[in-house]
Amino acid sequence: MKLSEKIRYAGVDDHREKNFENQWPLPKGISYNAYLVIDKKIALIDTADAAFADEFLRNIQAELGDRRIDYLIVNHMEPDHSALLSLISREYPEVTIVTNAKAVPMIEGYHGITDRIRVIREGESLPLGETSLQFFMVPMVHWPETMVTWCPEEKTLFSGDAFGCFGALNGNITDSKSTIFEEYKDEMIRYYANIVGKYGTPVQNALKKLGGLDIHRICSTHGPIWERQIADVVSLYDKMSRYEPLEHGVCIAFGSMYGNTEKAALELAEQLREREIPYTLRNLTAESYSFALRDVFRFDTLVVGSPTYNNEIFPPVRQFLEGIRDRQIKNRRFAAFGSFTWAGGSVKQMTQMAVDAGFEILREGLSFKQGYMPGKCDFDALADLCR
Numbered sequence: 136m137k138l139s140e141k142i143r144y145a146g147v148d149d150h151r152e153k154n155f156e157n158q159w160p161l162p163k164g165i166s167y168n169a170y171l172v173i174d175k176k177i178a179l180i181d182t183a184d185a186a187f188a189d190e191f192l193r194n195i196q197a198e199l200g201d202r203r204i205d206y207l208i209v210n211h212m213e214p215d216h217s218a219l220l221s222l223i224s225r226e227y228p229e230v231t232i233v234t235n236a237k238a239v240p241m242i243e244g245y246h247g248i249t250d251r252i253r254v255i256r257e258g259e260s261l262p263l264g265e266t267s268l269q270f271f272m273v274p275m276v277h278w279p280e281t282m283v284t285w286c287p288e289e290k291t292l293f294s295g296d297a298f299g300c301f302g303a304l305n306g307n308i309t310d311s312k313s314t315i316f317e318e319y320k321d322e323m324i325r326y327y328a329n330i331v332g333k334y335g336t337p338v339q340n341a342l343k344k345l346g347g348l349d350i351h352r353i354c355s356t357h358g359p360i361w362e363r364q365i366a367d368v369v370s371l372y373d374k375m376s377r378y379e380p381l382e383h384g385v386c387i388a389f390g391s392m393y394g395n396t397e398k399a400a401l402e403l404a405e406q407l408r409e410r411e412i413p414y415t416l417r418n419l420t421a422e423s424y425s426f427a428l429r430d431v432f433r434f435d436t437l438v439v440g441s442p443t444y445n446n447e448i449f450p451p452v453r454q455f456l457e458g459i460r461d462r463q464i465k466n467r468r469f470a471a472f473g474s475f476t477w478a479g480g481s482v483k484q485m486t487q488m489a490v491d492a493g494f495e496i497l498r499e500g501l502s503f504k505q506g507y508m509p510g511k512c513d514f515d516a517l518a519d520l521c522r
């Protein structure tokens with residue numbers, strides 16, 4: 136697929152993998168993007184997931200015919216991009232791997248490759264002919280060895296995981312359709328929240344470092360290539376990495392053992408609906424907490440429900456709250472509710488986790504004993520506080 140005279144898309148769509156990193160659901164699939172820069176010298180930028188060896192090789196051969204690859208640029212060593220590094224080295228034995236010093240031991244560790252590696256430094260350029268590639272380190276976006284590749288003549292940034300999103304391309308290789316950003320936005324927030332969300336400060340550092348480039352095309356490793364809606368994508372990543380809520384609204388996330396905490400969650404949802412306060416209701420026992428994490432990044436308010444289980448927070452809810460803690464999410468309003476049978480504890484413990492995160496506590500947690508009947512919790516007052 137031709138992006139310009141010199142740049143080609145060689146990536147693949149994955150509709151088969153159920154979970155990214157074997158944990159994050161992929162209801163809309165995912166793409167593993169890779170790119171060719173074809174000049175006097177030819178550079179391949181990143182590879183793809185191991186399951187796509189044949190298709191990936193065919194994509195490359197369709198663009199190159201008998202021409203050989205001179206350089207394989209390794210921006211990031213997570214195996215969704217680097218798994219086919221060995222394959223490329225076998226098929227194109229004269230290829231030189233171009234990467235930074237931190238990736239070198241990972242290349243040996245994953246692939247046993249120690250030769251034909253050219254180590255580049257921050258800002259270094261690699262001439263290809265009429266075009267060139269320049270490299271900038273963006274550590275922890277998303278691993279320590281991560282870098283991005285800039286082609287100044289094409290004003291194109293090969294950004295690695297940065298600006299990526301879940302969702303297969305289904306032919307939407309670029310954002311030529313004006314609705315693409317809106318179509319992918321939810322999955323971009325979820326991708327960021329799940330994969331990169333812990334690294335807000337490194338993302339901010341990367342945005343500052345790359346801010347001076349006159350970028351006309353962003354080629355990420357997941358999701359569409361951004362040419363027309365670059366400002367929307369960069370602004371979204373900027374806000375998320377500052378932990379700024381994207382909109383006003385409430386994420387109600389709950390777990391329930393016998394339906395009582397669930398009934399309470401539904402009553403709160405009803406109170407919010409009556410007040411026309413936007414909300415989502417995420418059942419942490421019915422779906423992965425991936426979606427609730429996305430909604431925490433989206434909304435300014437989080438209300439969490441959990442029964443008390445062995446004197447603790449119900450495990451699926453604890454996993455979600457630990458996910459928030461691990462990502463060091465800031466700047467949210469918070470309240471907790473939940474049922475207990477003989478001894479409470481979950482509501483207090485959830486509130487303490489929110490205090491530790493620096494969240495604004497909207498009110499004392501709403502804890503109720505045994506069965507839930509409408510009106511048992513003061514959700515009227517809580518819903519008013521969520522305005």
Ligand code: FEO
Binds near residue numbers: 211215277278296357
């Ligand atoms: Fe898409 Fe961090 O790998």
